[in-house]
Amino acid sequence: MKILSILLFFTYGLMAEFIEVDEKKIVNSHNELRAKHFTSPLKYSKKLEKSSKKWAKHLGVEEGCKMIHSHNGEGENIFWQSALIHKSKKSTDTKWTISRSSKKVDASTPVKAWYSEIEFYDYEKNSCKPNEMCGHYTQVVWKSTKEVGCAAYQCGDKSQVWVCQYHPAGNIVGRKPF
Numbered sequence: 001m002k003i004l005s006i007l008l009f010f011t012y013g014l015m016a017e018f019i020e021v022d023e024k025k026i027v028n029s030h031n032e033l034r035a036k037h038f039t040s041p042l043k044y045s046k047k048l049e050k051s052s053k054k055w056a057k058h059l060g061v062e063e064g065c066k067m068i069h070s071h072n073g074e075g076e077n078i079f080w081q082s083a084l085i086h087k088s089k090k091s092t093d094t095k096w097t098i099s100r101s102s103k104k105v106d107a108s109t110p111v112k113a114w115y116s117e118i119e120f121y122d123y124e125k126n127s128c129k130p131n132e133m134c135g136h137y138t139q140v141v142w143k144s145t146k147e148v149g150c151a152a153y154q155c156g157d158k159s160q161v162w163v164c165q166y167h168p169a170g171n172i173v174g175r176k177p178f
Contacts, residue, residue: 044149
């Protein structure tokens with residue numbers, strides 16, 4: 001059993017890889033949404049990209065593509081995309097064959113997903129609606145944030161994890177995003 005686990009780890013490890021992130025599209029999609037709130041545009045940071053790559057790979061290799069925050073002192077949003085699952089059946093065989101492929105994710109998709117939490121944010125109370133998340137949205141539009149850097153990693157099961165880190169970090173307790 002231990003040998004099988006090691007073999008699976010190396011097999012999935014060989015299929016795992018970084019996904020190229022369109023940094024212009026990441027920045028533009030952030031800035032289009034930030035403009036709605038009159039917050040200044042972000043610049044792309046290679047330093048944050050490097051940190052995001054390190055964390056995305058850790059999540060993809062060590063954590064099974066789970067969404068866990070790094071707590072490295074920067075702001076951070078994480079997005080997960082499932083693999084596409086294909087089922088096929090040969091006409092002469094009664095067994096189903098299942099395969100996975102990676103879904104093409106546009107660089108603006110994670111940003112739009114994070115921003116969609118706007119519906120759960122109550123500006124007057126400066127909090128999320130009960131049982132909802134809105135911290136990804138507030139990080140995207142956080143006024144004092146100036147830089148963003150992102151990375152994406154395809155896991156062995158063909159799912160993906162996307163990480164964007166922000167400097168300075170947003171979501172400071174007691175403060176509003178703008």
